[in-house]
Amino acid sequence: MTQNDRYQKLRAIIEPYLPDDVSADSITLESHLINELNINSANLVDIVLDVEDEFDITLENEDMDDMQTVGDALNMIESKIK
Amino acid sequence: MRERVVITGMGVCAPNGITLETFSQALQTGKSGIEYHPQLRELKFGCQIAGRPVIEASYLNKYFTSLEQRGLNSSGLVYGVIAGMDAWQDAGMKPTEADNTDWDSGVIFGTGILGVDKFREAIHLVDEGKTRRLGSTSVIQTMASGISAFLGGKLGLGNQVTTNSSACTTGTEGVLMAYDRIVSGKAKRMLAGSCSDSGPYVWGGFDAMRILPRNFNDDPTKGSRPMSATAAGFVPGSGAGALVLESLDSALKRNARIYAEVLGGAVNCGGQRSGGTMTAPNDIAVQRCISEAINQSGINADEIDCINGHLTATTKDAVEIDNWCQALGRSGDTFPYINSFKSTIGHCLAAAGSIECVGSVLQLARKEVFGNVNCEDIHPDILKRIHPSRIPANSLKIAPEVIAKASFGFGDVNACVIFKQFKS
Numbered sequence: 001m002t003q004n005d006r007y008q009k010l011r012a013i014i015e016p017y018l019p020d021d022v023s024a025d026s027i028t029l030e031s032h033l034i035n036e037l038n039i040n041s042a043n044l045v046d047i048v049l050d051v052e053d054e055f056d057i058t059l060e061n062e063d064m065d066d067m068q069t070v071g072d073a074l075n076m077i078e079s080k081i082k
Numbered sequence: 083m084r085e086r087v088v089i090t091g092m093g094v095c096a097p098n099g100i101t102l103e104t105f106s107q108a109l110q111t112g113k114s115g116i117e118y119h120p121q122l123r124e125l126k127f128g129c130q131i132a133g134r135p136v137i138e139a140s141y142l143n144k145y146f147t148s149l150e151q152r153g154l155n156s157s158g159l160v161y162g163v164i165a166g167m168d169a170w171q172d173a174g175m176k177p178t179e180a181d182n183t184d185w186d187s188g189v190i191f192g193t194g195i196l197g198v199d200k201f202r203e204a205i206h207l208v209d210e211g212k213t214r215r216l217g218s219t220s221v222i223q224t225m226a227s228g229i230s231a232f233l234g235g236k237l238g239l240g241n242q243v244t245t246n247s248s249a250c251t252t253g254t255e256g257v258l259m260a261y262d263r264i265v266s267g268k269a270k271r272m273l274a275g276s277c278s279d280s281g282p283y284v285w286g287g288f289d290a291m292r293i294l295p296r297n298f299n300d301d302p303t304k305g306s307r308p309m310s311a312t313a314a315g316f317v318p319g320s321g322a323g324a325l326v327l328e329s330l331d332s333a334l335k336r337n338a339r340i341y342a343e344v345l346g347g348a349v350n351c352g353g354q355r356s357g358g359t360m361t362a363p364n365d366i367a368v369q370r371c372i373s374e375a376i377n378q379s380g381i382n383a384d385e386i387d388c389i390n391g392h393l394t395a396t397t398k399d400a401v402e403i404d405n406w407c408q409a410l411g412r413s414g415d416t417f418p419y420i421n422s423f424k425s426t427i428g429h430c431l432a433a434a435g436s437i438e439c440v441g442s443v444l445q446l447a448r449k450e451v452f453g454n455v456n457c458e459d460i461h462p463d464i465l466k467r468i469h470p471s472r473i474p475a476n477s478l479k480i481a482p483e484v485i486a487k488a489s490f491g492f493g494d495v496n497a498c499v500i501f502k503q504f505k506s
Contacts (some may be wrong), residue, residue, distance in 0.1 A: 016149050021180075042218040043149075049217050 006055070006081075007074055013050045014070065017043045029071035037070075047073075055081060087264045088504055090338040091173025091326035093275075094440045095161040097133030097319055097427045100141075102172065106444050110477050112455040114303035114426045116317055125282050129294030131302040133319030133428035134280040135161055156197030156223035159232060161322035161433070162277030166191060166233040169324035170273060174338055178238030186332075188241030188269050189230045190259045191324070192252035192276040194432035197224040198283040229277055241269045249491030250392070251349070252276045253323060253435025257499050258347045260327045270332040275324030278433035285318040291361075293396060294318060306429075307456040308393040308422035309403070309464055309473060316394040319428030323436030325443065340504045342446045345379035345484075347499035348372075358494040362398070365405050368496055372409035372488060375498035383410040386418045386500075387482035388451050390442040392490045393422035394429045400463035402490075407467050415469040418486075419478070425455045435489040439499065442487045446503050449481035 007029070015024045017039045026037070033039050039047070044067070048059050051073065057080040059067075067073050092102055097115025099105030108115070115133045122130040137160065142151055145163050154160065166189070170177075178184050200223040207215050222228050227245040234243035242263060248255050253276035260272035278284065288294055295314035298305030306317040333340055350371045352364025376383055389406060393399050406420070407413040423441045430437050445452055453476040460470055481503070488498040 016152070020147075045214075046152075046217045046219070049215060 003078065006077055009054055010051070010070065010074055010077065013047060013054060017047060027070060029069070029074065031070045032068055033070065051077060057081060084265050085267060086330035087261050087327055087344045088330050088333050089325050089341040089344060089443055090328045090333050091169045091175065092341065092440045092443060093165040093168030093172055093324045094322070094437055095135045095164040096321045096323070096430070096437050097135055100135050100137060100164065102168065105440070106448065108426060109423060109441050109444065109452045110448070110450070112426060112453055114455065116302045116306055116426070116428055118299060118302045122282060127282065127286070127289045128292070128296040129289050129315070129317070130299040131305045131317055132280070132285060133317060133321070133430065135321045153217065153219045154223070155200040155203060156228065156279070157199065157281065157320065158193055158196050158277040158279035158322070159223055159229055161320065162191055162193070162229040162275065163232055163236070165277070165322035165324040166273055166275055167236060169275065169326050170237055173326040173328070174336065175326070177236060182238060183240035184238055185240040186270040187239045187272070188263065189234045189239055189243045189273045190246060190256045191230040191233055191273065192246040192256045192432060193226055193229055194247060194249060194252065194278055195284065196226050196228050196279065198279045199281060200224050202283060233273060237273070239273070241272070247432070248495045249493055250429070250431055250434050251489045251491035251495045251497045252432040253437065254439060254487060254489035254497040254499055255349050256436065257325060257327065257344070257439055258349055258497060261344050261347065264327055264329050271326060271328045273324060274327055274436070275322060276433050276436040277322035278320045278431040280320030284320070284431070288318055304456055306395050306425050308395040308425050309399050309454065309460055310395070310457040311459045311461045313395040313397070313399060313461065315396055316424065317428035319430035319434070321427070321430050321433045321437055323433060323438070323440040325436070325439060342443045342501045343504045345381060345500040345502050346375065347497065348374035348378055349495070349497045350374070351496065352494035354494045360494070361492055363490050363496065364494055365401065367494065368405045368490065369409040371496040371498050372406065372486070375486065375500055379500040381484060381500065383412060385484045386410065386486050388445065388485045389418050389420040390438055390485060390487040391420055391422050392488055394424055400461050403464050403467050413467050415471060417468040417472045419451045419472055419474060419482070421452055421454050421474065423452070425457070435497065438489070439487055442485045443501055445482055445485060446501060451478040451480050451482055453477045
């Protein structure tokens with residue numbers, strides 16, 4: 001699986017959590033999950049669980065604190081897989 | 083002058099119909115929603131029949147976003163949202179826009195316990211040391227007020243949004259709480275309703291108390307027998323009912339369709355004294371509740387044309403009839419018509435009051451009195467008090483003017499509401 005594959009998978013995980021008025025096209029590596037994509041902060045824990053299931057990794061509480069943007073999340077995944 | 087209160091919308095999610103129209107038809111024709119549930123046999127229940135609304139998965143798309151449907155495992159919440167949103171739409175109301183809260187409208191939507199299946203999931207995860215796997219959905223689907231919170235959020239309502247709980251009285255009590263709020267001028271519109279989960283974890287406790295029928299597993303539609311000599315206990319049910327109560331002033335300004343007027347009502351408790359217990363009613367309290375409802379409504383007992391009883395299909399049905407006779411001062415062939423919708427939907431517990439209030443108001447709207455099934459053998463103690471003609475077996479094309487609806491619940495609690503054909 002390439003990094004781009006993982007990015008696409010991450011986008012697919014995030015997409016269902018977007019509010020109706022935010023398009024999936026607006027997801028970029030720089031997007032802030034809460035401030036820009038307007039994801040309900042309560043749903044971040046669900047995104048983490050989905051990421052864990054998809055990539056078969058375990059994220060710690062402090063990992064979640066560092067996960068502000070889509071890029072942060074992807075880097076987190078990369079570091080756990082290695 | 084105190085506000086008059088009318089009903090301008092209704093919704094229902096019942097074992098024998100999940101739309102107002104199908105439910106109405108089912109009550110009119112006596113169609114049963116009671117079915118045999120193999121799961122209850124596998125779990126060694128004595129009573130293996132129950133009432134549960136039948137909902138296709140795709141039906142949920144109209145009410146829940148795809149995100150909300152992920153991990154959705156709270157049947158009472160599903161029933162309540164369907165009934166509540168349908169009622170709001172039926173009243174000609176729409177969810178508010180994104181940045182607009184409707185401060186004049188609120189929700190009182192009760193339940194006994196919410197999201198039992200979801201809670202079971204959570205218990206297993208917690209016990210396995212996987213608490214973080216609960217995600218964000220566990221709390222909102224299992225907090226009792228999850229149902230009023232979901233509805234308030236979906237509709238954008240900014241008045242009181244709360245959940246009441248008083249066992250099998252819950253739904254009828256909620257209607258009166260909503261009524262009080264409008265009468266006192268604190269709200270223009272209230273979505274009142276209640277819901278109850280389905281499944282073995284809700285029904286099991288009642289099976290253990292041996293108050294459910296065990297001899298109708300092969301003949302489910304005959305199992306719920308209010309007022310019958312062969313009544314053997316109540317058939318457990320589930321679902322939700324919802325009514326939009328509105329000040330007459332607001333309804334007229336909106337040019338809304340008016341189903342009926344809520345004249346008033348009463349709630350009380352027998353204090354578990356004078357024969358009342360946690361599970362049995364104090365007859366004095368029941369009679370007081372009915373009398374007070376009549377007084378509060380400004381009518382005479384003689385004006386009641388039809389009663390929708392609590393009448394669960396236990397040996398207590400005859401006692402309830404006697405209480406009505408004493409409270410109204412009417413018996414024999416001067417007694418009002420009386421029916422129990424539990425014969426076709428079972429006892430929907432916390433949802434019973436609201437579903438049956440919807441059915442009661444439908445009788446006013448349709449100008450008929452719905453029939454009773456499964457009481458071709460009326461209990462002899464009931465026949466000692468009232469004439470059999472008062473318990474119609476088939477629906478009657480008789481337009482009732484005033485209907486009294488009562489619900490009684492564990493804890494010795496009672497509620498009685500009076501509905502009337504609306505006349506300006």
